[in-house]
Amino acid sequence: MSRPDPRLAALWVASLALVLFCGALGRDRLDAFVAATPLPVLAVPVGAEVLARDGSLLRAFQVGDGRWRLDPGAVDPLFVDLLLMWEDARFRAHGGVDARAVLRAGVQAVRGGHVVSGASTLTMQVARLLEDGTTGTWAGKGRQVRLALALERRLGKDAILNLYLRRAPYGGNIEGVRAASLTWFGKDPRRLTPAEAALLVALPQAPEARRPDRFPAAARAARDRVLRRAAATGVLTAQAATAAMGEPLPTLRRPFPALAPLLAARLHRSLPGALRIETTIDAALQRRAEALAAQAVDRRGGALSAAIVVADIHSGAIRASVGTAAWTDTGRAGFVDMTLVLRSPxxxxxxxxxxxxxxxxxxxxxxxxxxxxxxxxxxxxxxxxxxxxxxxxxxxxxxxxxxxxxxxxxxxxxxxxxxxxxxxxxxxxxxxxxxxxxxxxxxxxxxxxxxxxxxxxxxxxxxxxxxxxxxxxxxxxxxxxxxxxxxxxxxxxxxxxxxxxxxxxxxxxxxxxxxxxxxxxxxxxxxxxxxxxxxxxxxxxxxxxxxxxxxxxxxxxxxxxxxALPDVPLAPPPPGTLTVANAALPAALRRFVPAGEVSAPAAAPLDPLRVIYPPDGAEIAAPDLQVPVKLRGGVPPYTILVNGAPGARGAEVLLPGPGFAQVTVVDAAGASASVQINLRP
The missing domain is CATH 3.40.710.10 (DD-peptidase/beta-lactamase superfamily)
Structure with missing residues (x-):
């Protein structure tokens, strides 16, 4: 049998003595002692969130020290049940320090020389997290006990639980159950499977050593221990716990959502201090629009980018806003919101x-x-x-x-x-x-x-x-x-x-x-x-x-x-709309004649303008690049163009060189006729 560790035993005995001493002080003196406890800052900063119209997360922002920490929001009751079962079964009954658990743990530590069961309550863990304190010294444990008693007096159980849900460590820069759920499962913790809830309960005890992407065996073992105890205590049925143990672990740390990232960043800057920014964005439509923008530029390559805006015409609510085809691609200037940049229309x-x-x-x-x-x-x-x-x-x-x-x-x-x-x-x-x-x-x-x-x-x-x-x-x-x-x-x-x-x-x-x-x-x-x-x-x-x-x-x-949108027909014509052919229009509307111009008289129909020579498709030898043009019909004077540019010399056109050319004639009434010829030197 191994000899007891005297330092460990002394720590637990000292903790037990502290609890007994506090009880011996008497009610009034204990109240005064707890009331005089200096408290750390209880406001735990969380990152701002930009939400879609259905409340889903578009984009979240880190807190000032670079950590992902979010307001927990709605959390699956199963997670809370598993957490209390595993960490502090008497959480709702004790006043911050569980005397029974301290006595039991102290006796077991003295007898066995090692920790057999813990005595730290959930409130004591919150006290340690708030001060980033240690528990390996008498002073640290004593401060934790006193602060736990003060927190219970001033906050109440639900507020203390909320602090844990915000601050529990999950490895790296991930804190709180919501950030962890998004990281490992890609979803909010409002609905979790038993396997997911058990993993989130087990991770904070050793957040780095149990990361499922790095140490899957340790993560699985810790998760399954939670599930076995849940079955033993009746929180889960044996069948549910066994099925949960068969679920695979997440193998990758997922990126945080980043839908409408440039719009979200703009709103975050324009509303400093706002932690919850609601928008009119339709998350499904936004996702589709971003995919279409990415596909459009991928087909072309290079530094091409894209932008899309979709809105409701009645309310003015923007349903999708894509400012770039690839917001992390600096080669495409992905940081520039092209929905707001001046461009030629x-x-x-x-x-x-x-x-x-x-x-x-x-x-x-x-x-x-x-x-x-x-x-x-x-x-x-x-x-x-x-x-x-x-x-x-x-x-x-x-x-x-x-x-x-x-x-x-x-x-x-x-x-x-x-x-x-x-x-x-x-x-x-x-x-x-x-x-x-x-x-x-x-x-x-x-x-x-x-x-x-x-x-x-x-x-x-x-x-x-x-x-x-x-x-x-x-x-x-x-x-x-x-x-x-x-x-x-x-x-x-x-x-x-x-x-x-x-x-x-x-x-x-x-x-x-x-x-x-x-x-x-x-x-x-x-x-x-x-x-x-x-x-x-x-x-x-x-x-x-x-x-x-x-x-x-x-x-x-x-x-x-x-x-990707519902098919909504265009509006019918409003009352008073004149839908008639040109001949039925009032005389003033039949032809557009700006002020200062005189409309041509409505005479008998003219012969249509035609190019008699050169014939369309002709191949002509003209070493001097000059070709005569003969016309019939139309209203003189005529304008002769070669490939869209003036090119007439009297009744001839000067071609720019050998090869194919388009010869167009426009008369004074605006009628035109064209032929294409192939000029040989």
Whole structure:
């Protein structure tokens, strides 16, 4: 038989003596002794949490010393039952020190020379955790006893238990049952299996030596000891305990949730001191949007990033906010929230120009407008493909996203009017150089993706402005109309007729794409009867991305977003909407004629404009690079273009060199005809 350790025995005898001495002091003197106990800081700091609309965790933040420590919240009652069974069965009965347990442990230690059973109560453990104290000295144990008695007097059982649930060590920088449950099981501790609860009970006794990712055998043995005692004491049935012992242990330390990480960080900074930040984010939709953003950039590689905003058009509540495709990737500037960065909107502002014109009575979707070479001051805009379509309806011009017709309408409205209308609806445009010019309607201004989504939300709401926000109750109508409901519906109806990306269903949403100058930004924005969504792809540093177009890159992501949302039809036309063909329109609306221009008389139909020579597809030998052009029909004078640029010398065109060339003729009425030829030297 081994000899008793005199130091260990002395420690337990001293503890027992202290308890007996305190009892001998008498009730009054004991009360005074406990009341005079200096207490440590009882407020245990916990990290701030940003929550989804359903209360699930989007992102948590560490406390000041870098530890993961969270408010425990709701904890599975089984965990509490197992904890008290294992650590302090008489927790609800004693006053901080369990005299029975001290007497029993002291006698056993003296007789056996080693610790047979512990006497430290849960309250004493909390006292040690609050002071980061030791228990290996008489002074440490004495201080722990006195503090435990004081805690019981001043806090009560539930508060003491809550302190343990916050401060219990689980290895490394993990403290508290909630942080531990998220780390090892990836979920909150409100619902735990018996095996999970038993592991969380066993870990604090030796948090480093029992880590299941490093020492699985020790972790399993400790967990199973808890389960066996639970079966012996009736906390669990023998069958439940046996089944729990068969469950596998977690093998990896899980990362803490990080949904909407940039939004969460922004809210955390803007609300200092707030420990619980509720949002309107839909966790499932946010997860889907982040996956779509990552997939979109992975297909392209490089330093491409993406951003997405999804919101409820009625309440203004943001349901998903993706600021980057990879928030930990510094190569993609993942730390930059691209939903709030000023970027060119490309062609996405064109619908608002037409909406203002419809509202002012200047035009109708079926109004005819000219798409032909036009100079505005010193600026001669070109269409994206350097082609001209002649006379066509505004509906068709918007569907094709033609530049010249929208600039003609913008010139009639005035760029300042357009900028002011957007600003009134809560969508400020940042113009780089002083007063806005006509180029703003083609993307010559800065706007954030969230504000762009806000503009389209107003369009979906019949022209009524709305403020988007991720904070509950902060999104709301601005009370300011961008334009009337009829104009808003007319624009939305046109946008619903845009062809969808390959494989997507058309007609479900109204949407518009945009590509900024130099292919720096690819955009798609759209809405249905309940939601608005905006998608951006590009490089955060503004470097051009060759081949990046809104229709190719951003539109498929936009349609995938709406595929994850309930199908809510677009609104029907409001009362008073004029839905007729061009011939049935009032005479003033049949053709768009800005002030100062004279409309061509409604004469008999002219012969259609045709290029008689060279014939389409001809292969021509012309060493001097000059080819004669012969025309028939149309309204003179004519404008002849080669590959979209002026190239006429009288009745001949000068070609830039051998090879294929596109020759286009536009007459005074805006009609056009084109042929393609192959020039041999």
């Amino acid at each position: 490309g062609s996405t502002l064109k619908p608002f120009v037409y909406g203002l014109a419809f509202d002012d009575g200047l035009a109708h979707p079926e109004t005819l407008i000219e798409d032909r070479p036009t100079v505005f001051g010193t600026w001669q805009p070109q269409n994206f493909d350097n082609m001209f379509r002649g006379t066509l309806s505004i509906r068709r011009a918007l569907i094709l996203s033609l530049n010249i017709p929208v600039v003609r309408v913008a010139a009639a409205l005035g760029p300042a009017r357009i900028v002011q209308a957007l600003a009134r609806a809560g969508v400020p445009l940042v113009v780089p150089q002083g007063a806005p010019g006509l180029a703003v309607v083609l993307g010559g201004a800065g706007v954030t993706l969230q504000d762009l989504a806000q503009a389209y939300a107003a369009l979906a709401r019949g022209g009524q402005g709305v403020k988007l926000s991720a904070l509950p109750g902060q999104g709301a109508s601005t009370g300011v109309a961008m334009f009337g409901p009829v104009a808003a519906w007319q624009v939305g109806h046109i946008l619903s007729q845009l062809p969808p990306p390959p494989g997507a269903r058309g007609g479900r949403i109204a949407y518009k794409t945009g590509t900024s100058y130099g292919n720096r930004d690819a955009l798609a924005v759209g809405f249905d009867g309940a939601h608005v969504a905006a998608v951006w792809l590009g490089r955060p540093d503004g470097t051009p991305v060759p081949g990046a177009f809104g229709g190719d890159l951003a539109a498929p992501v936009l349609f995938d977003i709406f595929a």
